[in-house]
Structures are given as structure tokens and as C-alpha cells.
Amino acid sequence: xxxxxxxxxxxxxxxxxxxxxxxxxxxxxxxxxxxxxxxxxxxxxxxxxxxxxxxxxxxxxxxxxxxxxxxxxxxxxxxxxxxxxxxxxxxxxxxxxxxxxxxxxxxxxxxxxxxxxxxxxxxxxxxxxxxxxxxxxxxxxxxxxxxxxxxxxxxxxxxxxxxxxxxxxxxxxxxxxxxxxxxxxxxxxxxxxxxxxxxxxxxxxxxxxxxxxxxxxxxxxxxxxxxxxxxxxxxxxxxxxxxxxxxxxxxxxxxxxxxxxxxxxxxxxxxxxxxxxxxxxxxxxxxxxxxxxxxxxxxxxxxxxxxxxxxxxxxxxxxxxxxxxxxxxxxxxxx
Amino acid sequence: xxxxxxxxxxxxxxxxxxxxxxxxxxxxxxxxxxxxxxxxxxxxxxxxxxxxxxxxxxxxxxxxxxxxxxxxxxxxxxxxxxxxxxxxxxxxxxxxxxxxxxxxxxxxxxxxxxxxxxxxxxxxxxxxxxxxxxxxxxxxxxxxxxxxxxxxxxxxxxxxxxxxxxxxxxxxxxxxxxxxxxxxxxxxxxxxxxxxxxxxxxxxxxxxxxxxxxxxxxxxxxxxxxxxxxxxxxxxxxxxxxxxxxxxxxx
Numbered sequence: 001x002x003x004x005x006x007x008x009x010x011x012x013x014x015x016x017x018x019x020x021x022x023x024x025x026x027x028x029x030x031x032x033x034x035x036x037x038x039x040x041x042x043x044x045x046x047x048x049x050x051x052x053x054x055x056x057x058x059x060x061x062x063x064x065x066x067x068x069x070x071x072x073x074x075x076x077x078x079x080x081x082x083x084x085x086x087x088x089x090x091x092x093x094x095x096x097x098x099x100x101x102x103x104x105x106x107x108x109x110x111x112x113x114x115x116x117x118x119x120x121x122x123x124x125x126x127x128x129x130x131x132x133x134x135x136x137x138x139x140x141x142x143x144x145x146x147x148x149x150x151x152x153x154x155x156x157x158x159x160x161x162x163x164x165x166x167x168x169x170x171x172x173x174x175x176x177x178x179x180x181x182x183x184x185x186x187x188x189x190x191x192x193x194x195x196x197x198x199x200x201x202x203x204x205x206x207x208x209x210x211x212x213x214x215x216x217x218x219x220x221x222x223x224x225x226x227x228x229x230x231x232x233x234x235x236x237x238x239x240x241x242x243x244x245x246x247x248x249x250x251x252x253x254x255x256x257x258x259x260x261x262x263x264x265x266x267x268x269x270x271x272x273x274x275x276x277x278x279x280x281x282x283x284x285x286x287x288x289x290x291x292x293x294x295x296x297x298x299x300x301x302x303x304x305x306x307x308x309x310x311x312x313x314x315x316x317x318x319x320x321x322x323x324x325x326x327x328x329x330x331x332x333x334x335x
Numbered sequence: 336x337x338x339x340x341x342x343x344x345x346x347x348x349x350x351x352x353x354x355x356x357x358x359x360x361x362x363x364x365x366x367x368x369x370x371x372x373x374x375x376x377x378x379x380x381x382x383x384x385x386x387x388x389x390x391x392x393x394x395x396x397x398x399x400x401x402x403x404x405x406x407x408x409x410x411x412x413x414x415x416x417x418x419x420x421x422x423x424x425x426x427x428x429x430x431x432x433x434x435x436x437x438x439x440x441x442x443x444x445x446x447x448x449x450x451x452x453x454x455x456x457x458x459x460x461x462x463x464x465x466x467x468x469x470x471x472x473x474x475x476x477x478x479x480x481x482x483x484x485x486x487x488x489x490x491x492x493x494x495x496x497x498x499x500x501x502x503x504x505x506x507x508x509x510x511x512x513x514x515x516x517x518x519x520x521x522x523x524x525x526x527x528x529x530x531x532x533x534x535x536x537x538x539x540x541x542x543x544x545x546x547x548x549x550x551x552x553x554x555x556x557x558x559x560x561x562x563x564x565x566x567x568x569x570x571x572x573x574x575x576x577x578x579x580x581x582x583x584x585x586x
Contacts, residue, residue: 170450177460178435178442179449184425185436192423195385196437196503197411206446252427320494320524322531325473325501329535332466332504 018161022154030270031153035225037265038160043218044242044261045164045171045254046211051243052251053175054207055187057110060101060117062239063124064094064212068219069143069229070128070135076144083146087220091213098212099205106204121239128231140230143223160221167214172254174207183207184252237279241265244282248289250296259297337398338362339384339415339507339538345392346376346383346562353379355562356393361538363506366529368553368570369542372583375559377542378420381509384540385417386410397507412440416500417509422492426485430476430495433484434467437502441466463502470498474528490521497528507538514545526552546584550574558583 025031043065050056068090075086105116128135135141145151150159174180182203185193193200223229241264249260268281293300339361346354354376361367369377382388384395386407395403402410416437424433435442442463443449444456471480474494479487484495493513500508510529514522522545529552532539543549549556550570558566558579566576573579 173452174446174450177449177452177456178439178444178463179446181425181428181432181436182439182443184428188425188427189423191387191419192425192436194387194407195411195417195419195423196499197408197440198436199408210446210450320475320528320531321472322527324469325528326531326535328466328469328473329501329504329532329537331469332501333506333536 015165019158021161022157028153031157032225033266033269035153035157035160036222037262038157038164039218039222039225040242040245040265041164041258041261042160042167042221043211043215044245044257045167046214047242048246048249048251048254048257049171049174049183049207050211051246052249052253052257053180053183053187054204055110055251056106056204056208057114057243058117058208058211059114059239059243060119060121061211061215061242062234062236063117063121064097064215065219065222065238066121066124066128066231066234067097068094068216069223069226069234070141070219071216072220072223073141073143073229074134077141083144083220083224087217090216090220092216094216094219095209095213098215099209101212102205102208106201106208118236118239121236125231125234125236128234136230138231140228140233142228143226145227146224156221156225160225163217163221167217168254168258174210175254179203179207187252241282244286248285248296250293250298253296253298256296256298263297336363337506337538338396339540340396341380341384341393342396343393344380344383344390344395346379346388347391352562354383354559357557357559357562357564358393359557359564359567361507361540363538364533364536365554366533366539366541366552368549368556369540369559370544370546370549370556370573370583371559371565374561376562377559378511379562380559381417381511381540381542385415385509411503411505414504414506415509416503416505416507418493418496418500418511418513420511420515422489422496424484424487424492424495424499427483429481430484430487430491431464431467431471431480433495434470434498434502435463437499438463438466438504440503467498467502470501471495473501473531474498475524489516490518490524493517493525494528501532505537507540508532509540509542511542512544513541514543514548522548 021034022031043061047061050058071090071093072086075081075089076083101120105113108116129137146156149155182198185198186200186203190200226233245260245264246257249257264282293303341357341359343356343358344354345356357380371377383390386405390403397413442459444459448456471477474497476491476494479491487495513525517525526548529539553570556570556573557564558573560582566573566579
């Protein structure tokens with residue numbers, strides 16, 4: 001825990017580079033990919049709290065993304081709602097869906113929870129196919145752009161980048177204070193969590209609902225970026241992709257999944273020969289990470305350091321400071 | 336003076352009665368020892384007090400409040416902390432963060448205030464961090480405060496778990512075999528810590544096999560055998576009890 005207020009240079013340079021990306025991106029397609037990664041990250045950042053921090057194996061978030069995207073498309077297309085209102089509505093609706101999905105399923109043990117979220121994603125796909133009056137069925141829907149100045153590729157990029165920045169900040173706060181400790185306790189030991197008074201179910205439900213809200217926002221931006229959505233836009237592989245980004249990036253850290261998202265989304269798009277091998281590329285990378293660095297690429301630096309310069313556990317003699325202990329207990333007990 | 340009371344508490348697992356009609360009171364400012372042979376129900380009784388199992392008979396009260404139906408979390412928030420036979424720490428977090436987990440009740444300001452890092456939440460976090468540091472210094476762990484809990488040695492993990500319990504600002508703390516696996520020197524340190532807890536007004540229940548440790552430190556001692564209470568009283572009374580000698584202490 002750091003209380004220093006020094007500027008974190010790598011972070012500052014990274015933020016500056018991302019903020020000016022439209023000026024140095026090589027071509028419009030690269031900008032499009034960058035915007036796409038931004039929308040993915042809005043979803044993945046909070047999914048990371050669910051999967052990486054709380055240890056809940058949700059593989060159905062593409063369902064929430066789809067609901068957010070269709071909500072945005074239907075409201076702006078059929079009812080001429082302002083894109084901002086439509087995005088807010090997508091966030092609220094997906095938050096409610098997350099809440100209602102979590103209410104029964106978060107009590108299930110890990111594997112069954114994963115199955116429940118998968119069933120949810122498959123149901124959303126079937127629903128979007130079947131109710132063609134609302135969603136256009138298999139033909140899909142065209143999606144309105146945002147208002148100026150966010151209607152240009154660069155404008156939309158900045159909007160997505162700003163939202164992604166805000167979501168990252170919220171996620172970072174949740175991860176580094178009391179809720180982060182509670183989430184990690186739920187992941188590593190529910191017995192410990194309960195013993196310290198952490199309300200197991202309530203924390204899970206709040207985190208899962210939050211991930212629904214950001215998935216809705218991501219869905220709205222995603223739909224506007226794609227400008228046309230069909231049920232095939234939201235294939236189940238996309239859900240696995242989100243999950244794999246977190247596993248490859250490393251659980252319990254924020255930067256790891258961020259790097260994971262960029263690598264997994266950008267490499268197949270930007271390195272042409274990889275495009276044909278996209279799924280194989282994910283598979284190979286996943287296999288390598290799980291076998292070599294099971295804690296994710298975020299931990300590579302630490303794994304290498306421990307390998308080449310292992311830290312000797314120094315033995316300290318434990319010497320309690322009893323007066324200080326008594327004072328701390330009395331101080332804590334004072335109402 | 337608040338008391339934590341178990342009144343005629345019974346717990347059955349299938350056909351086996353693990354705890355059979357046991358009555359025990361733990362007052363603030365005393366150390367109460369719980370001894371007995373393996374399988375006598377000591378840890379089960381501790382789990383009944385902290386709420387991990389529902390009881391099949393009898394009643395539990397904390398002061399005037401019945402807590403028989405209360406969840407583990409509720410009892411923790413009402414002031415009952417505990418440690419485990421095998422320390423249950425969050426290995427990837429620092430020792431300091433582990434202690435701060437204990438202050439959930441005092442540091443949690445709600446989901447939205449935390450997400451938005453509101454000043455009130457950050458103030459609570461600072462207070463929790465300061466109190467946790469005092470606790471770490473108090474049990475002698477300030478030099479490993481920033482180290483991941485999984486890197487600590489066994490004694491440090493035991494003391495860290497006590498510090499985490501204390502960060503809950505409890506009225507009672509239940510210690511499950513705190514001396515297990517410690518060296519003579521470390522047991523001395525533990526004894527001084529437990530005595531300090533009493534001095535600071537906590538009620539301490541110690542489940543322990545080191546009878547020297549128990550008889551030297553405790554104000555009262557309860558002995559269980561096969562789930563039943565066979566003796567109860569001052570250390571001297573219990574040590575001289577014929578049945579305790581027969582089933583547990585040996586001649």
C-alpha cells in the first residue's frame with residue numbers, strides 16, 4: 001500500500017499514448033481495432049473483479065453484452081431515443097439482468113455457476129433469433145452512431161477511451177480497498193471471509209451486478225462501433241474470449257488482463273497471418289500460459305525474479321510489543 | 336460484564352454425538368481453557384460458538400442477546416473473533432492486508448462509496464490501516480508487514496491470525512490450538528500475548544493440547560471427553576480431578 005503521490009511514469013506515458021492514439025494510429029482500421037479493444041476492456045475490467053478477484057467462473061457475459069447492444073440499437077432505432085439515454089438504459093437493464101441472474105445462481109458451487117451463466121448466454125442468443133419483431137431475428141439491426149462530436153471514428157474512440165478510463169478507475173478503487181480484500185477472501189477462503197464478518201452472498205451479488213452494468217455500457221458502445229448487429233455478432237466464443245483474457249492476464253491484478261485483452265484482440269487483427277489462425281492462436285497461448293505461468297502473464301516478472309533471484313525467507317525473532325498491543329486493543333474497543 | 340454462554344449445547348453428526356449437553360460461560364477479561372483428548376469435541380464446540388455448525392440442542396447467548404440462530408458473519412460482527420487450527424490466511428496478500436481484512440466491519444463504507452473512493456471511505460481505510468499496523472507491532476510482526484502471508488513462517492502466521500482477529504475489535508476471541516507447532520520460545524511469546532488480551536479486557540477461549548500452557552495461563556479450565564464435560568473449575572481443581580487424570584493427563 002503506497003501513500004506516495006509521485007507520478008507513476010509508465011502509467012502516465014501509457015495514458016498519454018492511448019489518449020493521443022487517433023493522431024498516431026497508422027490507418028482507420030487500426031483505430032477501429034483500438035476502439036473495439038476499448039469496448040471489450042470496459043466489460044473485461046469489471047468481469048475481472050468477478051473472475052479474477054472473487055473467483056466466480058462467469059462464462060456468460062456475452063449475453064449481457066448482447067442485451068446492452070440490442071437495448072441500445074432498439075431504443076435509438078425504433079424509438080429515436082438519444083444515444084446517451086439509450087446507453088444509460090442499457091446499463092440499467094444489464095445491471096438488473098446481472099442481479100436477477102446472480103440472485104439464484106451465485107449460491108451454486110463453482111462449476112454449476114459457470115453452467116448457469118453459459119445457459120444464460122445461450123438463452124439470450126436464442127431469444128434474439130426468435131423474437132424477430134424486436135431484434136430483427138437473424139437479419140439483425142443497424143445501429144445509430146452517437147451524436148457529434150462522437151460520430152467520427154476518432155470521436156467514438158475518445159468516448160470509449162474515456163468510459164474505459166472511468167471504469168478502470170472504479171475497478172481499481174474496488175480492488176484496492178476493503179472490497180478488494182473481501183473479494184479475494186471469497187476467492188481463496190470463504191471460511192476466512194465469514195470469520196471476519198464479510199457477507200459472502202451480498203458481496204458476490206454486488207460485484208456481479210456491477211459487472212452487468214458495465215457490460216451494458218460496453219454493449220451500447222460496441223453496437224454503435226459495429227454499426228450493425230446480428231445474433232452472430234455475439235457468438236459464445238466471444239464469452240470465452242473475455243474469460244481467456246483474464247486467465248492469460250492473471251487473476252487478482254488489473255494490468256495483467258489489460259495486457260491480455262490487447263494482445264488477444266490486437267494480434268490476430270494486426271498481424272495478417274494470424275487472422276486465419278485466430279482461434280488456434282488463443283488455444284496455443286492459453287495452453288502455454290496455463291502450463292508455464294498459471295498465474296498469468298501479469299506474474300511473469302515475479303516468476304522470473306523468484307527463479308533467478310529467490311528471496312530467502314529471513315528468520316525474524318517474533319518479539320511482541322505488549323504495551324502497544326494492549327493500547328491498540330483498548331483503542332479499538334473504545335466506541 | 337458481558338458473557339458468552341453455551342447452555343446445554345448438543346451437536347450430533349449422524350449417529351455420533353460430538354458435543355453432548357455442554358454448558359460453558361466465557362466472561363470478558365478471563366482466559367478459559369478447553370482441554371480433552373483427541374475427538375473429545377473441543378474444536379466442534381468452538382465451531383458451534385462461532386457459528387460454523389448449527390446446534391441440535393441447547394442455546395447460545397452473547398450478553399442478553401440469543402445468538403443460536405445467528406450466522407457466522409453476524410456473530411463476528413457482534414464481537415466474536417476466532418483463529419483456526421491451521422491458520423487460514425490470504426496467502427497472496429501482505430500480512431498488513433490480512434489484518435485489515437479483519438476490520439471489514441469498520442472499513443467497509445458500502446459499494447458505491449468505495450468505487451468512487453469518497454473521502455469518508457478513505458478516512459475509514461486509513462484508520463483501519465493504522466489500527467492494523469498497531470496490531471502487527473503489538474504481536475511483533477512489523478518487520479514482515481509488507482510480506483505476502485504465504486511467505487511467513489508458521490509462528491508468524493499464527494500470530495498474524497490473532498492480529499487479524501483483534502482488528503475485528505472483538506469482545507471475545509476463540510483460539511483453536513494457538514500453540515500448535517510453536518517452539519518453546521514462541522509459546523512463551525504467545526502466552527504473553529494471550530495474557531495481554533485478558534489485561535485489555537477480552538474474553539479468551541483457548542483450545543489447547545499443551546496442558547502446561549493451559550494450566551499456567553487460564554483462569555478456568557473445562558475438560559471434555561467424548562463430547563461430555565467431565566470437569567470444570569480452576570486449573571488446580573481440574574488438574575487434581577481423578578477422571579481428568581484417568582482419561583487425559585495420565586498418572
